[in-house]
Amino acid sequence: MPLFEIKGFEKSFGNTQVLKGIDFSMEKGQVLAIIGSSGSGKTTLLRCINFLETPDKGIMYLNGEKLCDAETDRKMTDAQIRKMRLHFGLVFQNFNLFPQYTAFENICLAPKLQIDKKAPDRKKKIAEIDEKAAKLLENVGLADKKGFYPCQLSGGQQQRVAIARALILEPDILCFDEPTSALDPELTTEVLNVLIALSKQNTTMIIVTHEMEFAAEIADEIIFMDKGVVAARGTPDYIFGKSGNERLESFVGTLSKQ
Numbered sequence: 001m002p003l004f005e006i007k008g009f010e011k012s013f014g015n016t017q018v019l020k021g022i023d024f025s026m027e028k029g030q031v032l033a034i035i036g037s038s039g040s041g042k043t044t045l046l047r048c049i050n051f052l053e054t055p056d057k058g059i060m061y062l063n064g065e066k067l068c069d070a071e072t073d074r075k076m077t078d079a080q081i082r083k084m085r086l087h088f089g090l091v092f093q094n095f096n097l098f099p100q101y102t103a104f105e106n107i108c109l110a111p112k113l114q115i116d117k118k119a120p121d122r123k124k125k126i127a128e129i130d131e132k133a134a135k136l137l138e139n140v141g142l143a144d145k146k147g148f149y150p151c152q153l154s155g156g157q158q159q160r161v162a163i164a165r166a167l168i169l170e171p172d173i174l175c176f177d178e179p180t181s182a183l184d185p186e187l188t189t190e191v192l193n194v195l196i197a198l199s200k201q202n203t204t205m206i207i208v209t210h211e212m213e214f215a216a217e218i219a220d221e222i223i224f225m226d227k228g229v230v231a232a233r234g235t236p237d238y239i240f241g242k243s244g245n246e247r248l249e250s251f252v253g254t255l256s257k258q
């Protein structure tokens with residue numbers, strides 16, 4: 001049984017249909033990379049999966065159970081959406097850290113807000129979060145940057161804080177939208193290495209990326225999106241080989257000439 005499945009995702013902005021019926025499924029521990037040209041709908045798809053955008057149509061299943069159906073769940077409350085969103089983590093292109101908080105505080109903020117103010121074991125829970133955050137900072141190689149503010153960190157370091165911040169909530173699926181596109185090549189490597197380490201720990205991930213070599217290395221499967229549809233799907237060998245899919249070969253060919 002797949003861990004996660006989406007069926008028939010459609011989304012329009014005004015008269016423009018951006019997602020035209022997207023289906024895919026993935027297993028626990030799998031890494032799915034999404035590639036495709038600019039404007040093909042990759043970010044919109046991730047935003048729909050993370051409840052930042054409401055699809056017009058489409059059903060999501062998690063662990064075989066229906067998580068939501070866009071057509072019948074139109075009137076979800078904010079609390080319901082917040083609860084479902086916890087299944088997913090999203091790391092953005094531009095890190096989006098809170099500038100007024102340190103690296104450590106950025107990581108701890110969301111789980112601390114979830115603790116009931118009147119919980120009798122509140123102190124213990126806070127201590128547990130602090131411990132977990134310290135461990136995550138260490139895992140992303142930033143143990144010595146605990147008290148640093150985002151403006152005191154490089155782009156690669158900020159992105160690693162953003163990854164730790166997503167991981168602390170223990171999402172079922174961690175999504176990345178071009179996590180390295182705002183970074184210099186050397187900083188890109190340090191972020192990609194964190195993602196590769198996560199994949200080795202069987203973290204289930206969906207990664208939108210323009211880094212084709214990285215996609216080939218990390219992904220179990222790759223989806224090629226073109227004009228709002230899944231135009232091809234397969235292993236890296238298939239996607240980057242002679243797939244016989246004209247649009248895909250042209251896209252991959254254009255990139256390799258850059």
Ligand SMILES: Nc1ncnc2c1ncn2[C@@H]1O[C@H](COP(=O)(O)OP(=O)(O)OP(=O)(O)O)[C@@H](O)[C@H]1O
Pocket residue numbers: 013018036037038039040041042043044045
């Ligand atoms: N909030 C919005 N309102 C109107 N149109 C939007 C909105 N968000 C996205 N679009 C349009 O949807 C289309 C797909 O955008 P999307 O950001 O999903 O593409 P993408 O594949 O992520 O592209 P890129 O590789 O450049 O990041 C684009 O034509 C974009 O202009």
Ligand SMILES: [Mg+2]
Pocket residue numbers: 042043044177
């Ligand atoms: Mg995008």
